[in-house]
Amino acid sequence: MSRALVIVLDSVGIGGAEDATVYGDAGADTMGHIAEACAEGRGNHAGLRQGPLNLPHMTALGLGLACEASTGRLPPNLAPQAPLKGAWGYGVETSNGKDTPSGHWEITGVPVTFDWGYFPDTVPSFPAELTKALIEKAKLPGILADKHASGTAVIDEYGAEHMRTGKPICYTSVDSVLQIAAHEETFGLQKLYDLCKIARELCDPYNIGRVIARPFVGSAEEGFKRTGNRKDFAVFPPSDTILDTLVKAGRSVVTVGKIGDIFAHRSTGEEIKPHGNDACLSAAIDAMRNLPDGGFVFANLVDFDTEFGHRRDIPGYAAALEAFDRRVPEIEAALRAGDLVIITADHGNDPSWRGTDHTREHTPILAFGPGVKTGEIGRRESFADIGATVLAHLKVSAAGKGKAWL
Known part of the structure; x- marks a missing residue:
């Protein structure tokens, strides 16, 4: 066969x-x-x-x-x-x-x-009710970025503030996606995954295709680098x-x-x-x-x-x-x-x-x-x-x- x-x-x-x-x-x-x-x-x-x-x-x-x-x-x-x-x-x-x-x-x-749902190329990019629900359900001090951004550039821009405040970096693109970047060590990898699961449920009414966990390591002094522990939370075909x-x-x-x-x-x-x-x-x-x-x-x-x-x-x-x-x-x-x-x-x-x-x-x-x-x-x-x-x-x-x- x-x-x-x-x-x-x-x-x-x-x-x-x-x-x-x-x-x-x-x-x-x-x-x-x-x-x-x-x-x-x-x-x-x-x-x-x-x-x-x-x-x-x-x-x-x-x-x-x-x-x-x-x-x-x-x-x-x-x-x-x-x-x-x-x-x-x-x-x-x-x-x-x-x-x-x-x-x-x-x-x-x-x-x-x-038609997939998309977030507009504005600042902020995410609907206020989505952001509010994410912060409340995940017990976050807030979020950073909230805009269209390159995944590497946004980490360079907000990485230090994220480590200082504990606020995850949330961004999107022209794709139907909400991406959440967080430091593997100071924020925690499993905590990031759990946060993305919450975001996945909140994104369903907007018909967003994927929520993506984007973990990274490093520091502002030595530079930040994304790791291979990315995880996509997609809807079913x-x-x-x-x-x-x-x-x-x-x-x-x-x-x-x-x-x-x-x-x-x-x-x-x-x-x-x-x-x-x-x-x-x-x-x-x-x-x-x-x-x-x-x-x-x-x-x-x-x-x-x-x-x-x-x-x-x-x-x-x-x-x-x-x-x-x-x-x-x-x-x-x-x-x-x-x-x-x-x-x-x-x-x-x-x-x-x-x-x-x-x-x-x-x-x-x-x-x-x-x-x-x-x-x-x-x-x-x-x-x-x-x-x-x-x-x-x-x-x-x-x-x-x-x-x-x-």
């Missing part, structure tokens, strides 16, 4: 979607602009990386061709140099929004057709995803990284949540080695987004892509006859773009494995085609969105 692995390279978009103008993202192109920057020397960083973008394994899977199909432009140094080893195409998001739940839910067959379908069919499911949080821990099977891209990829590869027939591994590699996209760090993003590419042969070595791997993304986060938010983009779809037919799978009119293909490959039938390309 076949097995399947889906790896989401969080935020690795490949060109502005047709509706990108609606989101202020016309012209955004995460992969294309990174490749161009590296070709021009803007991706160089002493001790980190130098020269043109070097992704030989993903290029052989069709990454450059997927970019060209999406935008009409072949990014520098992404032209295949040998016969292709995979099937390639690109996905078009139909969901409302350009954030993590929308992208992941659509991948698993549940596009977001409703509105209908059954392929995860639900597979669990009901008795199949083994393993989720790696923040997948469990994104799906509110519903039908997420064995959850493994290490810190960092490398550790998450290692966990996914190990899971594939041990996965029984008919099983499914679903992994998210978040560092592309959180560490480099939001921080507009082109060299860091390029280095992370190259680090992942070097490990593609390890993925291939863990496969058995009949296995399918799909590499994709959930949205864009162009590090050359204005602001610090996600970008509305097409996403790559690279499929490979022993026996997988190589060649173009074309433009997929919904990310849900990925989930439909996984179910078809695993021979599990279910009514839902998406069309399999198998």
Whole structure:
């Protein structure tokens, strides 16, 4: 019996979607602009990386061709140099929004057709009744920030005051999210999680997709740094995803990284949540080695987004892509006859773009494995085609969105 692995390279978009103008993202192109920057020397960083973008394994899977199909432009140094080893195409998001739940839910067959709630880009940003209830229920001395902000900048701005007063740092963005940052040691990690659970309930009437705990350490003198103990408190998907379908069919499911949080821990099977891209990829590869027939591994590699996209760090993003590419042969070595791997993304986060938010983009779809037919799978009119293909490959039938390309 076949097995399947889906790896989401969080935020690795490949060109502005047709509706990108609606989101202020016309012209955004995460992969294309990174490749161009590296070709021009803007991706160089002493001790980190130098020269043109070097992704030989993903290029052989069709990454450059997927970019060209999406935008009409072949990014520098992404032209295949040998016969292709995979099937390639690109996905078009139909969901409302350009954030993590929308992208992941659509991948698993549940596009977001409703409108998320958002907090306005004002100061204060949160409704007074929400702030009042949060302070009262959590017995807080108050909150700090209460505005749209970059996660790293807001900690630098309010970290010292937070440690002095005990007031958590609450902020948002263009996404449907309330983020709460607090010091792991002086405030306490479990206290932060408990606070986010209260905020999650209070955000439900506003239809906010996620409340995110953003723990950090450090001091004003030595600088503050976010830790890997982030935790997302999401709402449930509105209908059954392929995860639900597979669990009901008795199949083994393993989720790696923040997948469990994104799906509110519903039908997420064995959850493994290490810190960092490398550790998450290692966990996914190990899971594939041990996965029984008919099983499914679903992994998210978040560092592309959180560490480099939001921080507009082109060299860091390029280095992370190259680090992942070097490990593609390890993925291939863990496969058995009949296995399918799909590499994709959930949205864009162009590090050359204005602001610090996600970008509305097409996403790559690279499929490979022993026996997988190589060649173009074309433009997929919904990310849900990925989930439909996984179910078809695993021979599990279910009514839902998406069309399999198998």
